[in-house]
Amino acid sequence: MTTGTQIRPLRPSDYEIVIAIIDEWWGGRHMADMLPRLFFEHFSDTSFAVEQDGSLVGFLVGFLSQSRPAEAYIHFVGVHPEHRGQRLGQRMYEGFFNVARIHGRTIVRAVTSPVNTGSIAFHARMGFLVESGQAARDGVQIAPGYDGAGQDRVRFVKYLPESRSEPLISSPNT
Numbered sequence: 001m002t003t004g005t006q007i008r009p010l011r012p013s014d015y016e017i018v019i020a021i022i023d024e025w026w027g028g029r030h031m032a033d034m035l036p037r038l039f040f041e042h043f044s045d046t047s048f049a050v051e052q053d054g055s056l057v058g059f060l061v062g063f064l065s066q067s068r069p070a071e072a073y074i075h076f077v078g079v080h081p082e083h084r085g086q087r088l089g090q091r092m093y094e095g096f097f098n099v100a101r102i103h104g105r106t107i108v109r110a111v112t113s114p115v116n117t118g119s120i121a122f123h124a125r126m127g128f129l130v131e132s133g134q135a136a137r138d139g140v141q142i143a144p145g146y147d148g149a150g151q152d153r154v155r156f157v158k159y160l161p162e163s164r165s166e167p168l169i170s171s172p173n174t
């Protein structure tokens with residue numbers, strides 16, 4: 001990462017900044033409605049911003065599942081187009097995996113749109129598997145209508161390695 005780059009927790013005050021740039025970062029797709037302010041207010045412990053020289057150049061919104069105690073979920077990740085390919089997405093994912101592990105989570109899920117081939121490639125590189133769906137498009141399994149009529153999704157899952165339960169240094173008395 002360039003000097004002056006830092007990853008920090010996402011804050012409620014980041015909402016206006018992210019919502020102003022999100023559609024542009026997604027290549028003109030309308031995404032803003034999928035990221036309401038509540039995510040910035042209620043999930044800041046498991047969400048990150050990347051700042052470079054004081055400007056927000058990346059963000060990740062994720063959370064620990066309330067209803068599935070082994071699971072965590074990444075809802076959104078975005079990196080400024082001019083800052084892609086510098087492992088900022090990877091750094092944020094690794095940060096999220098660490099937080100998830102600390103909270104005892106061993107499964108991370110995410111979904112993306114089948115048109116988002118960059119996201120599919122990125123998730124594959126981050127170690128996610130594509131869950132089987134009822135259809136396939138361009139060789140990728142999809143869940144038709146997963147998020148409503150016409151809203152097909154590719155569903156990802158990643159199994160985190162279990163954290164060590166044995167002591168790092170074993171005592172001769174045990």
Ligand SMILES: CC(C)(COP(=O)(O)OP(=O)(O)OC[C@H]1O[C@@H](n2cnc3c(N)ncnc32)[C@H](O)[C@@H]1OP(=O)(O)O)[C@@H](O)C(=O)NCCC(=O)NCCS
Pocket residue numbers: 025026075076077078079080083084085086087088089090091112116117118119121122125126
């Ligand atoms: C997807 C995204 C977050 C990746 O961020 P990034 O910082 O550029 O990714 P990184 O530099 O950390 O890349 C990590 C790995 O993923 C690969 N990767 C990332 N984007 C890729 C793409 N578009 N196509 C193919 N591979 C890609 C990299 O080549 C790298 O692989 P390597 O280990 O073999 O070198 C970024 O492209 C983005 O913001 N896209 C628009 C928003 C979006 O679609 N978000 C995901 C859905 S919510």
